Amino acid sequence: MHLDSWAKKAKDHGYRSRAVFKLEEILRKIKFDNTNGKVLDIGSSPGGWSQYIIRNYPKKEVYAIDVLDMESIEGVCFIKEDIHNIDEIETLYKNKGSFELVISDIAPNLTGISAVDIENVYELNMLTISIANRYLQKSYGCFIMKTFQNNMLKILRENMAIYFDMVQTYKPAASKKQSGEIYLYGVK
Ligand SMILES: C[S@@+](CC[C@H](N)C(=O)[O-])C[C@H]1O[C@@H](n2cnc3c(N)ncnc32)[C@H](O)[C@@H]1O
Numbered sequence: 001m002h003l004d005s006w007a008k009k010a011k012d013h014g015y016r017s018r019a020v021f022k023l024e025e026i027l028r029k030i031k032f033d034n035t036n037g038k039v040l041d042i043g044s045s046p047g048g049w050s051q052y053i054i055r056n057y058p059k060k061e062v063y064a065i066d067v068l069d070m071e072s073i074e075g076v077c078f079i080k081e082d083i084h085n086i087d088e089i090e091t092l093y094k095n096k097g098s099f100e101l102v103i104s105d106i107a108p109n110l111t112g113i114s115a116v117d118i119e120n121v122y123e124l125n126m127l128t129i130s131i132a133n134r135y136l137q138k139s140y141g142c143f144i145m146k147t148f149q150n151n152m153l154k155i156l157r158e159n160m161a162i163y164f165d166m167v168q169t170y171k172p173a174a175s176k177k178q179s180g181e182i183y184l185y186g187v188k
Pocket of ligand 1: 016017019020042043044045046047048049050065066067068081082083084105106107108109
């Protein structure tokens, strides 16, 4: 499908971002099902991924966090906060260890200075891996994280492999080929 068609499809379906179709592809791969469970959406604004989860998996309890505002979505508990402070958010902290799925589309503001951007992405991704490990259930859980194709990708993947039995790198069809973004997902 042409890239603009993804944006049109998102609009036609009432989604806030075309990123929902990247998530959709990966959820199919991990065979995510609509049983009761908790989902944590990290870097959630404007809310496409949260919308997608609550609409297609209505039995899930969705929690979303972003440093920016997010227009409310019925059934989604949104917290406006920096993820560096996640352990200080009581609503989330009391659910630590009980999530079934953690999804992260988080991206730092780019400076245009390659070395700085790579370092910032790496730092946020490492923090996100640590959050996923601590907030997911001990016995079972899935994690999906956006990152970028650079020299730190291998290290990120190795770090995920410490906590997840199965780790995959995936470039969704809905992701712009020239963007360099890529997704890692893991299942334990
Ligand atoms: C690409 S957008 C997410 C799009 C979303 N998945 C959707 O479908 O609508 C990335 C988000 O990460 C957020 N973000 C970046 N750094 C953050 C941080 N330290 N804490 C919380 N959110 C952060 C940004 O504010 C931005 O809204």
